Structures are given as C-alpha cells and as structure tokens.
Amino acid sequence: MKLTVRLMLITLTAALFLSSPAMAETRVVLASTTSTQNTGLFDVLLPAYYNWTKMKDVKIDVVAVGTGKAIEVARRGDADILLVHDREKEDAFIKDGYGKDRHDVMYNDFVVIGPPDDPAMAKAATDAVDAFKRLASSGAAFVSRGDESGTHAKEKKLWKAAGVDTVTLKSYLSVGQGMEATLRITDEKGAYTLSDRATYYVLKDSLKSVVLLYWGDPALFNQYGVMAVNPAKFPHAHYDVAKDFIAFIAGPVGQKVIGGFKDKAGHVLFTPNAK
Amino acid sequence: MNTIINGLAKAISLILSFDRELYAIIFLSLKVSGLAVVIASLIGIPLGAVCALRRFFGRGVLVTLLNTFMGLPPVVAGLAVYLFLSRSGPLGFMGLLYSPSAMVIAQAVIAMPIVAALTWSAVASVDARVRETALTLGATPMMAEWRMLSEARLSVFSAVIAGFGRTMAEVGAVLMVGGNIAGYTRVMTTTIAMETGKGSFELAIALGVVLIFVAFVVNVLFRMAQGRGMTV
Numbered sequence: 155m156k157l158t159v160r161l162m163l164i165t166l167t168a169a170l171f172l173s174s175p176a177m178a179e180t181r182v183v184l185a186s187t188t189s190t191q192n193t194g195l196f197d198v199l200l201p202a203y204y205n206w207t208k209m210k211d212v213k214i215d216v217v218a219v220g221t222g223k224a225i226e227v228a229r230r231g232d233a234d235i236l237l238v239h240d241r242e243k244e245d246a247f248i249k250d251g252y253g254k255d256r257h258d259v260m261y262n263d264f265v266v267i268g269p270p271d272d273p274a275m276a277k278a279a280t281d282a283v284d285a286f287k288r289l290a291s292s293g294a295a296f297v298s299r300g301d302e303s304g305t306h307a308k309e310k311k312l313w314k315a316a317g318v319d320t321v322t323l324k325s326y327l328s329v330g331q332g333m334e335a336t337l338r339i340t341d342e343k344g345a346y347t348l349s350d351r352a353t354y355y356v357l358k359d360s361l362k363s364v365v366l367l368y369w370g371d372p373a374l375f376n377q378y379g380v381m382a383v384n385p386a387k388f389p390h391a392h393y394d395v396a397k398d399f400i401a402f403i404a405g406p407v408g409q410k411v412i413g414g415f416k417d418k419a420g421h422v423l424f425t426p427n428a429k
Numbered sequence: 430m431n432t433i434i435n436g437l438a439k440a441i442s443l444i445l446s447f448d449r450e451l452y453a454i455i456f457l458s459l460k461v462s463g464l465a466v467v468i469a470s471l472i473g474i475p476l477g478a479v480c481a482l483r484r485f486f487g488r489g490v491l492v493t494l495l496n497t498f499m500g501l502p503p504v505v506a507g508l509a510v511y512l513f514l515s516r517s518g519p520l521g522f523m524g525l526l527y528s529p530s531a532m533v534i535a536q537a538v539i540a541m542p543i544v545a546a547l548t549w550s551a552v553a554s555v556d557a558r559v560r561e562t563a564l565t566l567g568a569t570p571m572m573a574e575w576r577m578l579s580e581a582r583l584s585v586f587s588a589v590i591a592g593f594g595r596t597m598a599e600v601g602a603v604l605m606v607g608g609n610i611a612g613y614t615r616v617m618t619t620t621i622a623m624e625t626g627k628g629s630f631e632l633a634i635a636l637g638v639v640l641i642f643v644a645f646v647v648n649v650l651f652r653m654a655q656g657r658g659m660t661v
Contacts, residue, residue, distance in 0.1 A: 181528070181613075183527055192626075192627055196611075197611075213613070215527060215608065215610040215613055216610060216611065217527055217608035217609075217610060218609070219608075230515045230516055230517040231515070231516030231517055231521065232516050232517075232526050232527065331626070332626060334626045334627045334628065335626040338626065338628060357627075357628060360628040388516060390516065390524060
C-alpha cells in the first residue's frame, strides 16, 4: 500500500508543479465565430498583434463558438472582446450596456453552396430571396447551421423574406454545428447550405460533391465587427487590453494583415474595411 | 480508404518527428486528466471506503447516488461546472472558466463518483473476517479498516484506472469549460473533434493513435504496480 501512496504523492506533486501557471500573464478571452477561427485568420492575426502591442505578457484566448453563443458568453461576463458578424445582435448587445467601442473590421459575403447538377436551379436565381424560394420549392435537402451563429441568423432572415417556414420543409436539417462541420455534412449529403465565402474557400479542395452556386446579392453582405466588453458592466473585464486589440485590428497594421490573408488559391478571404 | 491510409502514415510521421503541437496537446491531456483523477481519488477512495466500512445515516442513499453519478453524462457535468464557474455564476469571482483549471474541475467531477463507487464495491466485497481477524490480533479499529482497504487494493487500482480512462476519453465537458483554445485548453479529444470537422484528418488520426497508446501504457504501468503491490 505504501507504494500506492508514494505513487499518488509523486503524481500529485508532479502535476501541481507542472500546472503552476506563469503568474505574470494576462489572459484575455476573445469570443468569436467558427469562420474566423477555422480559416486560420487568428493564426496570423494574433502573432501580428503580439508583435505590435506595447502591452506586456498579454495572451489572447480565442473561444470560437458562433456569433450567437459568443455574444451570450460575453453577456455572462466570460469574454473581454467580441469579433462577430450579426449587426442586429451586436447593436442589442451594446444598447443593453454590455459592450462598447464597436468598429467595423472586415467583410466578405455569404454564398449558396449545393450539388453541381443544382436540382433547385439556384444558379439561375435573380436574387438571394429568389434562390431560397427555389430551394424551398424544389424539396432539395438543406443543411442549416442551427446554432444561432451569424450565418444562421442570415439564413433565417432569407427564409423569412422568401416567405418560407422551415418547419414545413421536408428535408431541412438543422445540425447545430460550426461552418466546417456543416459544409462537410452538406457535402456528404449532396445538399444545399448557406456558407460564408471564406470557410467555403478554405474547405473547397476537400469537398467532393458541392460547388458554389449563387452569390452576389448585396443582401448577402457579411460584415464583421469588433467590440469590447463594457467594464462598467463587468469590472473584471480586461478593457485596457480590449481597447488595445481593437486599435490594432481596426488600425493600419491589423487591416493590412487581414487584407493579406489568402487561401491557397490566392483568394482574399476577408476584405478589411475599418473606418 | 485512401484518407485512412494516408492519414495513418502522416500520423505516424507526426508522432515520430516529435511534432511540437502534437506533443503539447498530448501533454496537456495527460496533465488535466491526471490531475483530475488524483483529486477524484483523494476524495473518492476515502468516500467509497467509508461507505463500505462504516454504518451511518444515509449510507444507502449515498451509495445509490454515487452509482447514479457514475453514469453522469460528461456534458451534464460540463454544463454544471460551466454555470458555476461563469462570471455570472456563484464561483465566477475566481475567473476560472476557459482555463485548464476549469477542465480539471469538470473531469474531477466526472471521475470522482466512478472512483468512489468502484472503491465501495471493491471494499464491500472483501471478506469481513479480515477485519475480525485483525481486531482479534490486536489491531485498532482504524488499523483493521486499513487492512480491509489494503486487501481490496487491486480493485481500487482498477477504480482509479477506470476514472482516468473516462476522463481521457471525455470530450463534451472539457470543450464546454475549456473552450478548446489553441495552445491553452486544447486537448486530444477536442482536437480530434475539431480537426475532423475541418477535414484535416492527419492530426486527428495521430491523436487517436496516441489516445489508444496512452490507454495501453497506463494499463501496463498499473499492472506492473499491481504486480509489485501484491508482494508488499
């Protein structure tokens, strides 16, 4: 039995020793969307920020969950910075006093993805709402994010404008997952979905059976905004870091990094447009 | 089929080339689950032993509860820990959400009932004459109880292994309370889930292989410890 005790003590000490955190570090939570995370934007943006900032020992922890959840996380006080894409929810967040210092950061657009034979004829749609009407009347399968993300919010708006109640759709699959997973499910099922262009481009090579079918309607514009969690609401929020990060991402250096961020084929994934 | 074979080949080269990202993730997984199981054992083993060795009010209910929570879905544990640790929750002032500490807490919550319930069943099945004999030979009641626990040590080891296996394999709770933050709270299971979603299967397969390997090594180590334990 002594051995057990000894083994345990050794493990415990080792574990405690190994887990002692670097005390000087300030960890700041940036709640964001799956599209920004999984395109790899943060992999270039964060190092550039660390290089740019004069703040010492700051670490930005990106929690990528989709816009709706990201805002919810921030409303509970569990984030310091938001980078999301749903203007309505963002404005409500600020109006309710949870956030401040909102800036436009960048944009891309939403695109309709589907099977190349395009049974719904989405390709021939006159505008985005018409495309969604065609999807509904064709009875083709549609995969929805179903996770209250910015993309999901846009999709719901389009169904509404098309006068379609998704409950009545025969093959409407609400999967409750991030953009990549949703695109993969769409691909496996040969279905339709609404995606942001960046995530689609990054995944394009590995998608077997779906292609880009409809885009270009101004209604599909996809604006990303950054904002700080209001320290008046949550005194523990790292507002100083948030302000510093916003100055970076909406400033010339951050904007240049975003504009230079491309996929393998050389497409610009997010167009910087901070004022 | 090609994906699987290519993935396996790349996985092996990642493992053999000591890829830094891969090993950081493995190390964090071991650290979080290891620490969680140590905490779970420090609470669970005494708790299970006391339930088996002593009579007290509510013992039956407690054992039933432990057995119930043994099957606690990790996401439920994750949800509970999330709500407690969130800044808007009762323990929010500690600022632990989205940190490895939060993951340790969640996994300890998952592992503790497993360790306790299995310890209870192990100690309860030890022949009661062990205690009686020890008492006859002049042992104090405490010493006699220690004898009982000691008789059950092999099964108690198994209880700890079971707890560790459960925490290593678990994905829901660590994802909720850790947030899957790159280089900070990203462990093997959350990486596998994420990389599969992204369609980059190499890292996912590599980690899958490592998970199986870790389970194997842990079992071998514990078997060795058990082997020695028998001669103590």
